[in-house]
Amino acid sequence: DTAVSQTPKYLVTQMGNDKSIKCEQNLGHDTMYWYKQDSKKFLKIMFSYNNKELIINETVPNRFSPKSPDKAHLNLHINSLELGDSAVYFCASSPGTGSGNTIYFGEGSWLTVV
């Protein structure tokens, strides 16, 4: 069973479109994250939710909006896609917000905006 699963794995779309990436974890974790990995492989936190409550909201454009319907799901919706949004987006989860918690990553969603 996949612990953190995200769909779609690959997404090619045109500028200006709106798209969503879905994420689900079956680990029973309380905390979920969205990370963005750019073309240079640099990994940056975007958002984090703990028990459906937003706890990290980094400086990202308002076009990016996370939604957590329950603690096992964290979806990412992106409006008016731009070329610079092309990246790999990783969903992740951890047991809680404790500093010693290991983060478990999904396999990534490769977004290409053309």
Added chain:
Amino acid sequence: AQSVAQPEDQVKVAEGNPLTVKCTYSVSGNPYLFWYVQYPNRGLQFLLKYITGDNLVKGSYGFEAEFNKSQTSFHLKKPSALVSDSALYFCAVRDPYGGGFKTIFGAGTRLFVKA
């Protein structure tokens, strides 16, 4: 503010030789430190972590890391490299006192192991 640095973009070693991937950190208090590995087109996988206790931490796939507080380092090591160890390695730090809920990742070091 917490930060982490991986001074080498890439490390090349021959199979069978020992390998070291370097990491240094900066936090206001005692750090929690992690190593993750990313294989091509995959997500990051946890290797090991230091929270407290013994400075030498052993992890998955024969990797270990040594916490050195005076040098603020947490280098990843393996006694004998395998070709299959070739991947991108990320060091990460969490400041349990001043870092909020964030884990900060280094820029990554690409390891090449030649047969």
